[in-house]
Structure formats: structure tokens, C-alpha cells
Amino acid sequence: MDILASYLRAVKRCLPRAQSDDIIKELSDELRSQMEEQQSALGRPFRDEETMAFFKQHGDPMTVARRYRQDHRSLSLGWELIGPELFPMYLILLSFNLTLTIAAVLVVSLMMHLPVKLDAFLVPVLAQIICLTVVFTILNLIRRKFPQPWYYPPAELAPMLPVSRWYSLVGLVMWATVAVWWLAVPHFPQLILGSGASHLKLAPTWHRFYVPMLLLLLASVSQRVLSLFHPTWTWVVPGMRTLINGASVPILYGLMFKSQTLVALADGIQTTPENQQLVENFNGLIRWGILGPWLWIYAGISAVVYAWYSVPHLRRLIHRIRGQVRSRVA
Amino acid sequence: MSPGNSNHDLFENLRLELRRGSLILAVMASLQTEQYGYTLRKALTDHGMPIDEGTLYPLLRRLETQGLLVSEWREQDKRNKRFYRLSEDGKAIFKQLLAEWQSMNSSLNGIL
Incomplete structure (x- = not known):
């Protein structure tokens, strides 16, 4: 009941x-x-x-x-x-x-x-x-x-x-696009720096967060692929999203509050007050705009929601294991 | 949409419209004796007036708000159930509706 x-x-x-x-x-x-x-x-x-x-x-x-x-x-x-x-x-x-x-x-x-x-x-x-x-x-x-x-x-x-295939497909297209964009950013910094790419480069701190973020994106894509081909594996959505969103909370926290500069002046560009301002603006934009608190809050809330949705799966799993143990003992 | 489908949808809509008014009468008639929701729904189904709970319970609430029904929570079979019956106003209105229905029915029979 x-x-x-x-x-x-x-x-x-x-x-x-x-x-x-x-x-x-x-x-x-x-x-x-x-x-x-x-x-x-x-x-x-x-x-x-x-x-x-x-x-x-x-x-x-x-x-x-x-x-x-x-x-x-x-x-x-x-x-x-x-x-x-x-x-x-x-x-x-x-x-x-x-x-x-x-x-x-x-x-x-x-x-x-x-x-x-x-x-x-x-x-x-x-x-x-x-x-x-x-x-x-x-x-x-x-x-x-x-x-x-x-x-x-x-x-x-x-x-x-069962997870709707249409829902998985939309998620797959969306997250695959984001993952491709993220993969392309180191080669084409203008994808994140826009017109500022001529004066700026991604700072070493950026690379500390790059791989963990990439792994999270790839995990998101894998989850959609799994759900698309196995819609009856209903535990995949709450289980993987709890892990993915849960893991992105400390990473995004580090990115926002613990990192120094994510963007620096490109080699050969003079350190003028205007250029310094440009660096500051882009650091602010990336830290508080693109990857900012909204994403952090979203990741935190959805991790809690998906953890809540994982509980019935865990309960069913425990129930099944107990049943198997009981039947073996009998 | 094919003409067949469209005719079917049209018929369904008209049928539902026709049923809507008669359902109120059927519910009021059944509630001349006290019943709770589940038995009322079964009684209506047994008399060829199937109604899903999503329609019945909101209808019972509406009739109660309009003062046509009274209800009371009581325990039966170790479970709390809400029993409905016609109120005094409900009985009077039911008599009038029944007369109206019978008159409409005979008129319709004459036309048909």
C-alpha cells in the first residue's frame, strides 16, 4: 500500500x-x-x-x-x-x-x-x-x-x-550538444570567450575543472543512451542523476568560490587597465553567469529530488535480495 | 483525421452531453437510501450507468455544496466511509426533476 x-x-x-x-x-x-x-x-x-x-x-x-x-x-x-x-x-x-x-x-x-x-x-x-x-x-x-x-x-x-524514449532522445541531443561544445572549447576558446578570445586565454585553473566537468557531461550522455535503449531500467535515471548532480555540486562550488582566475590575458597582450577590466569581466561572466550559482543550485536541488526518487528503487532492491536470501535458506 | 474518426468523436461528445444530465438524476435517485461512494458507483454500474470515480466524487461534492446531499463519516468494516443521502431540499428537487424527466421522456417518445 x-x-x-x-x-x-x-x-x-x-x-x-x-x-x-x-x-x-x-x-x-x-x-x-x-x-x-x-x-x-x-x-x-x-x-x-x-x-x-x-x-x-x-x-x-x-x-x-x-x-x-x-x-x-x-x-x-x-x-x-x-x-x-x-x-x-x-x-x-x-x-x-x-x-x-x-x-x-x-x-x-x-x-x-x-x-x-x-x-x-x-x-x-x-x-x-x-x-x-x-x-x-x-x-x-x-x-x-x-x-x-x-x-x-x-x-x-x-x-x-518505463522511461519515455522521446524524453531520453531529447535529453541525449541536448547533453550531447553541450558535451561537444565543452570538448571544442580548448581548441576554439571563442566558443566561450566570444570576441574576447583575441585578447584572452583560458587560465591554468580552468584545466583543473575541465576534466571533471567533461566526465560529468559524458556520464549524462551515457545515462540518456542507456535509458533510450533500456527504457525499463527505470533505476538508471534517478540513480545516475543523483550521482552526476551530486558530484557536480562540489565541483561547481570549487569553480565559483575556491578558484582564482579562469581567464587570463593572452600571451603578448599588454597589461593595460582596459585589458585588466576585460579579464575581470570575463571571469565574472563565466563564474557568476555561465557556470554560476543557478547551475549550482539546480544541481543541488535535482540531486536531492533524484535521491528521493531513488529510495523506492533501493527499497525494491533490498526486498528482492532478502527474498533471494530467504529462498536460498529455505 | 478521417471522417469515420471525426463522426465517432462527435458521437462520443454528444453521448457524454446526454449522459451528464441523466447522471445527476441517477445519483439522486440512488441516494434516496444512504450509501457510500464505492457501493453507489457499483449500484449505478449494475443498473447500466457506469461512472468512473473521477466523475462521481466531484459530482457528489458539488451536490453537497449545493445543499442537495448530506454526508456523514462512519466506520464500516473497520474502515471510515463517507455515507451520502438526499437532504430535505434534495428530496424536493429530486421530485421536481423526476417529473421534468418523465414529461421530457413522454414528449421525446411522441416526437420519435
Whole structure:
């Protein structure tokens, strides 16, 4: 019944808070009764594929929760941008991001003794609204184009849900492109330095981080290849991503806070104040922009999320090993 | 999309529309005697009105919010279940709806 509890938790997250406990209690009884009835007809507990079929028939947690929502709020501009299933999640994330953005701008302004003006908040707030709306509009479009999706399965159900080949393929193309770009950077520094490549070169510190980053990228590509050819090896995604994202946290931390300069003046370029400024600008851009805190925070959060998704796989593994040991002893 | 598919979709949409109104009547009729969700759904299915839980429970909630149903949590078979029945207002409205249904039915029979 762990799976049922996990499914109900996922439904609950999308329900109106005031009624969620009541709805979940009732839904739990209904699903429990249905499962018991079907299992007693079979004369045995469900197998994995039967469990998955049961929950699939009942529906994606977001869609189930939407049926209970009276408001059915959505975002549209003549056509639907964000449908009623995703809208509550969009609002929660938007409020969270905006609060964080406003707090960050305020703290930075106060720390740098800058006057707190409305202009300072405008661009980051607008950028948050636009980015999040675009991301959710794309997600909504995917949901409409491919109905009956289980993009965010509850953790206990995830081991029974084969990884979509389309999802693996998109990830493979994306990460292979990034890996090729990273491989090409030492030979074509303009790929990261742009027009500054004529005056700048990659400093020795850069090379300390280069190989670990390359290994992480290659591991990311391998994970997509494995998932593409073995979609039923569902442990590959959470297991490998926990390791990859977990390992990138200390590497990115070292890159941001422990490294000196990543970029230096190229040989034969004079050390003028303008050139020094150029070096500083590029170091700042790479450290705080391209490979900056956003990537570090993303890696940290996703490592935790994937570790959470790995727990049911570990539990199943332990259960299987115990079963094998017991049968050997018997 | 082929014409066959499009006709099938159109029929499905019209069928669902036709069913939607009658489902309320069927649920209210069944809840003249107290029942909980699972048994109500089975009773409806046995009478040829299958309804999935994703439709039934939100409908029960809506009818309760409208004051047509009353519900109560009680333990049965060592499990807490929510029992529904028609409220006094619900009984009155059900009588009116039933009369309306019967009148529509006879009119339709005449037309058909």
C-alpha cells in the first residue's frame, strides 16, 4: 500500500488545501476497495504491470485533482497558455520565485549600500514571470499534444513506469550538444570567450575543472543512451542523476568560490587597465553567469529530488535480495 | 483525421452531453437510501450507468455544496466511509426533476 499512499500524496499536492484531507480520505477508501476487489478476483496481489495499469486507468494525479477543483483557473491570451491542471503549480512556483527574487535584490542592494529603487526589481521580476510562463506554456503544450502523460509520477510508482524514449532522445541531443561544445572549447576558446578570445586565454585553473566537468557531461550522455535503449531500467535515471548532480555540486562550488582566475590575458597582450577590466569581466561572466550559482543550485536541488526518487528503487532492491536470501535458506 | 474518426468523436461528445444530465438524476435517485461512494458507483454500474470515480466524487461534492446531499463519516468494516443521502431540499428537487424527466421522456417518445 506504499504505492497507494504515494499516489494519494501526489493527488493531495494539487488539491484545494481546505478540502484535501477529506477528499484524500474518501479517495483512499475507494481505491483500496477497488484494489482489494480486483486482487481477490485474481486470487493474488497485483504484479508491477497490473499495479501500474490500475493507477494509469485511474489517471495522472494532476488530472484527478483538477476534477475536484471548482475554480478551474487557467491562463489564456485568446488561446490556452497554461491549462487548469498546471495553473495551481504555476502560481505556487511563481509566488516562490518572486519572493526569492525580491528578497535577493533587496539583500544585495542593502549589502552594497545602493538606494532601494523600484527599477532594480523590475527587470528580475519581469524575467521571472516571462521565463516561468514560457516554461509552463511549453509543458502545457506537451500535455495537450500527448494526452494521458505521467511526466511527474509519484516516487513509488516511478520504478514501474518505463522511461519515455522521446524524453531520453531529447535529453541525449541536448547533453550531447553541450558535451561537444565543452570538448571544442580548448581548441576554439571563442566558443566561450566570444570576441574576447583575441585578447584572452583560458587560465591554468580552468584545466583543473575541465576534466571533471567533461566526465560529468559524458556520464549524462551515457545515462540518456542507456535509458533510450533500456527504457525499463527505470533505476538508471534517478540513480545516475543523483550521482552526476551530486558530484557536480562540489565541483561547481570549487569553480565559483575556491578558484582564482579562469581567464587570463593572452600571451603578448599588454597589461593595460582596459585589458585588466576585460579579464575581470570575463571571469565574472563565466563564474557568476555561465557556470554560476543557478547551475549550482539546480544541481543541488535535482540531486536531492533524484535521491528521493531513488529510495523506492533501493527499497525494491533490498526486498528482492532478502527474498533471494530467504529462498536460498529455505 | 478521417471522417469515420471525426463522426465517432462527435458521437462520443454528444453521448457524454446526454449522459451528464441523466447522471445527476441517477445519483439522486440512488441516494434516496444512504450509501457510500464505492457501493453507489457499483449500484449505478449494475443498473447500466457506469461512472468512473473521477466523475462521481466531484459530482457528489458539488451536490453537497449545493445543499442537495448530506454526508456523514462512519466506520464500516473497520474502515471510515463517507455515507451520502438526499437532504430535505434534495428530496424536493429530486421530485421536481423526476417529473421534468418523465414529461421530457413522454414528449421525446411522441416526437420519435
